[in-house]
Amino acid sequence: MTMKNIFKKIFLMAGALYLLSSCGNKLDLFPQNDLTPDKAYANVEGYTAVLAKIYGSLALGGNAGDGEPDISGLDGGSQISFIRPFFNLQELPTDEAVVAWNDQTIKDFHNLSWTSADPFIKGAYARPIWNIALINEFIRESSDAKLAERGITGADASNIANMISEVRFLRAFNYWVAMDLFGKYSFLTEADPSGTTPVEKSAAEIFQYIESELLEVENSLPETSVYGRVNKHAARALLARLYLNAKTYIGQEKYNEAATYAKKVIDAGFSLHSEYYQLFQADNHLHTNEIIWSIACDGLMTQGHGNTTFLVHAAAGDDVADYNVLGGWAGYRATKGLSSKFYAGNATTTNDRRALFTTSVFKIDPVANEIPDVSDFKNGVHVKKWTNNYISGRKGNDVNENFTDTDFPVFRLAEMHLIYAEAVLRGASTGDAGTALNLINALRVRAYGNSSGNISASDMTLQFILDERARELYWEGHRRTDLIRYDQLTTDTYLWAWKGGVQGGRGVDPKYKLFPVPAEARTVNPNLTQTPGY
16 A cells, blocks of 8 residues: 555544644644543554654644644744745755745745744744654553553554654654754653653754664664655665764764765665656656655645645746646746756756756746846746656646645655765765766766766766756755755855845855744743854
8 A cells, every 4th residue: 555545544534633733822832632642542543543644744734734734823834834844944045946935034045144033944943843742742652551551462562663663763854854954953752741841952962862763763664665654774864864964963074874874775776767857746656766765745635835736836837737737836946056057068958857947938048047036936947847747647636736746755866876975085985986986877877868978087076976966956955955064055165146145146154054943932942042143
């Protein structure tokens, strides 16, 4: 059974239970039960429903999409979902995305000028700790004593034990998101009773916790899993990503570990999917040869404006038919900083098939367009990476074509190729340069359809890897983290259109490498301190 079918059969039950509700005006919010635990967790089906809720928290902003947000006071689509805020904070401050809208403070992200009062940052801060609190409750209710009280034994108890490994991974993933965005962060585990005010942990402490949790569950997670649920390869992929950025997070290099864990995934039997564009279509759940773990989205079961529905609609304008949805939102596009990485010199064509830009309506020159007016959607490079298209040509599950079926790949094999190669270039003794070159050229062969795009050893520099990551991973939520690792996000060593709020780009205060703790969070939780500079 696919995860999409699981959502159809189980997620509705979880939503119907209204297991969790919002918690007044607090920002560090905690799940409150509308049903007592003995009813919500009465049998294995109840546990499975809560597990679906935990996975669903990454695809939806609330129990009923945007309409009933789990976190009160914020917009369920744009501010308290997971995918859309993560995209906004990871992509909008970079060369890969700029937005035309004037929604509240949204333009402050590309300008690198946000403050601790920003409502989008408030939602992005709140979502992981809300997810974590839900996971902690699940683990507390899954103890041997609790299962024995409820008469859950044998295969059912073993099934729940396997679920615990999954949710521990998901908790580590949420903590990674929070650490990457904010550095220090609110901290809770299952040892903290429901309603406990979180303490604040440093990035170093959270890093250590994430690492230890992933290393513990790595071998208890299954080798294979139902689509949409995690397995040990997802844990290894997150470890590889964690170790690659260790110097940013904790000031220590862990490139040996990054190469080791990337290679574990590479050697696990995955393969690059032959057609790059198909990895971001409505039936991308078919491509588990490359996609290691995805957040499952469905046009019927996960209706909301904060998942891949946003990624498809927001990039579309009058060319909406290309995206297979009705009604383009005419909002997001890229800068020349991204598109010029695909085009040599003054060329306006490229053989790199990853350059998924649409020029059919606006006749945009993907190289020359400099975005003279940020508010004019026609200015900029229009990205057609995410679509609601099916290979067969059929329509999506939502007959009204408003909500998409496209899943969000969190980990792909291609990223592991890039992590391995970068770690080797940065000195990892656990890898070798020849293997790294072959892995990069495998991406290039897929991109060009042949070996015409292959590079030599002398071409494979750190800057090349950074640019190749942009070509391969754009609009997947990596760019801010990458630019920080290369010290190019806030400095003037690399400029793009409207960086820092000026058309030619400028360097900004290095405090913008991290987002501030929202002012309201500090008001309701005296344990929290502000990020330096804010």
